[in-house]
Amino acid sequence: MCDCFLKDSHTYLDHINGKKHQRNLGYSMRVEKSTSSQIKDRLKQLAKEKEDANNQDDEEPTNFEHVVKAKDEEAIKRKEERARKREERKKRMQQQEDEEEEEEIHPDMAAMMGFAGFGGGNKTR
Secondary structure, eight states, X not given: XXXXXXXXXXXXXXXXXXXXHHHHHTOOOOOOOOOHHHHHHXXXXXXXXXXXXXXXXXXXXXXXXXXXXXXXXHHHHHHHHHHHHHHHHHHHHHHHHHHHHHHSOOHHHHHXXXXXXXXXXXXXX
């Protein structure tokens, strides 16, 4: 609609909401003034709609205890699932530690190969 080059999104939004672009789209930026009677009528209508919505909520039986019980069961299931995953993670970690211990070099073999240590014996030097 408008033939202009915009550098970033901020200037794009400013242009889209601006007078020139809105006028090119055929919108007028003028707002019709409301009278006090129009405002009162609108407020009454909104109040009536709110009352109707409240009455509909009262008519529909909601079993609060059933909803609470379902939420509690869901929370218990989540808790059990987390505990199960935690146990699995502990088992995996234990298995990895066991495998690492098995893979360690036997001390006699290390001494024979010349791997007696990393030189951390005497710390007074």
